Amino acid sequence: MKNRKHSLTKHAKEIAIRNLFGFFAFLSVLLLGLILVFLFREGLPLFKQISVVDFLFGTAWYPTYDPPEYGIWPLIVGSLAITFFACLIAVPLGLLSAVYIAEIAPAGIKEILKSIIELLAGLPSVVLGFFGMVIVGPWLQETFDLPTGLNIINAAVMLAIMAIPTISSISEDALYAVPREFKEASYALGATKYETIIRVIIPAALSGVSTAVILGMARAIGETMVVLMVAGGAAAIPEGIFDAVRPMTASIAAEMGEAPFRSGHYHALFATGIVLFMITLAFNLIADYISNRFRETGSGTL
Numbered sequence: 457m458k459n460r461k462h463s464l465t466k467h468a469k470e471i472a473i474r475n476l477f478g479f480f481a482f483l484s485v486l487l488l489g490l491i492l493v494f495l496f497r498e499g500l501p502l503f504k505q506i507s508v509v510d511f512l513f514g515t516a517w518y519p520t521y522d523p524p525e526y527g528i529w530p531l532i533v534g535s536l537a538i539t540f541f542a543c544l545i546a547v548p549l550g551l552l553s554a555v556y557i558a559e560i561a562p563a564g565i566k567e568i569l570k571s572i573i574e575l576l577a578g579l580p581s582v583v584l585g586f587f588g589m590v591i592v593g594p595w596l597q598e599t600f601d602l603p604t605g606l607n608i609i610n611a612a613v614m615l616a617i618m619a620i621p622t623i624s625s626i627s628e629d630a631l632y633a634v635p636r637e638f639k640e641a642s643y644a645l646g647a648t649k650y651e652t653i654i655r656v657i658i659p660a661a662l663s664g665v666s667t668a669v670i671l672g673m674a675r676a677i678g679e680t681m682v683v684l685m686v687a688g689g690a691a692a693i694p695e696g697i698f699d700a701v702r703p704m705t706a707s708i709a710a711e712m713g714e715a716p717f718r719s720g721h722y723h724a725l726f727a728t729g730i731v732l733f734m735i736t737l738a739f740n741l742i743a744d745y746i747s748n749r750f751r752e753t754g755s756g757t758l
Contacts, residue, residue, distance in 0.1 A: 495733065499726035502526065511727060517691040517702075519711070519721040526724040528731065530693045534608075534701030535732075537694055538687060539677045541612035542619060546676070547669055549616070550623025554668075557624070558631035559653050577621035585685030588614045593686060600698060606688040607698045614682045619672040626671065630664020631657060663747045670743035674736050680705040704732045 502511065506526055514527020557569050592613060593605030634657050642652040658665065688700020691707065702710075708725050715721040 492733075495726060495729055499723060499728075499730045502720065502723035502727045505720055505723075511724075512731070515693060517707070519715070519724055524720055524724075526720070526727075528704065528707075528724075528728055530691050531702060531704045531707050531728065532731070533693050534687065534691075535677055535683075535703040535705070535735075537608050537697075537701060538611045538615060538683060538703055539673055541608060541697065542615035542676045543669070543673055545612065545616035546619040546623055546672055550620045550668070550672065551627055551665060553620070554624045554627035554631060554665075555653060555658070558628050559649075559657065573621050573624050576617065577625070579618075581618065581679060581681040582685075584614045584617060585682045588682065588686035596698070602698050604688060604700060606686050607700050608687070608694060609697050611683050611687040611701075611703075614686055615676040615679055618679060618682065619676045622675050623668045623672040626668035627661070627665045630661040630668065633664065634660045663749075666746040667743045670739050670746065674739040674743075677703075677739070678705065678732070678736055680709050684709050704728050708732075 506514075511526055511528060512532070513529050514525065515529050516525040516527045517530060518525040553569065553573065557566050557573075561569060588610050589606070592610050595605065596602060596607070596610055597605035638656050638660055639652055642656045647655065683703045684706040687703060687706055689702050689706065689710070690700035691702040692699075694701050708728055711721070712725050715725055
């Protein structure tokens, strides 16, 4: 009787815990859904004034003119340009640091490097933005004889610093997850340590590494404070890597406080947020697809 009572009590606790987790999961999804409803409700009315094509591919962003112009193509190009150059810096550094920590570094150095990367991940974006303004910006301006040091390269370097911890941490976890049998089989066939890393370990971890890169890009394109401070704030299509730009996130942050409530400018900023959401969603879907694709075919490619 006592055992039966204990079993019923344990079963009741399991049901309560499962329902509690289910409630919080549902609450999280509900909150995200309400945010999306609000975003689309405030952004879609813009398209009563302007077509989607003109909004996405228009080259003039003058929301306060009469009549106003709401072309966000310069903002999209600015966001993508900064993200592209940030990834050119962050992906090699993040991946190589992950390989070194996971496979090469001695135990003592490994712990130090992991702590440094974790500390880097904890840096507030406003601190990095301030560093880019007062240190990197003047250096770029003086070294390359530029009219301003607040430009694409400055923003890309700062975003790369922010993306490296994401890429490194996820890639490191993926490398650790490679079965030990793969390494032992490679060594048994006479491969060196570095041949094993390049030809066995990295291909086997390609699912996680690809996901790390995509999430790092999503992290970069969604950043606000850094690009607001160091990208230059020019809503124009850049002609070179040292041109000032205004990414979508910076435009939303800088102008939302000035836009009259429910005005065309207000709706245009929310519509810009919808575009940014779609781009970030695309990055996440690509990461999920790549992860699943390589997880299914990874063992066959080795």
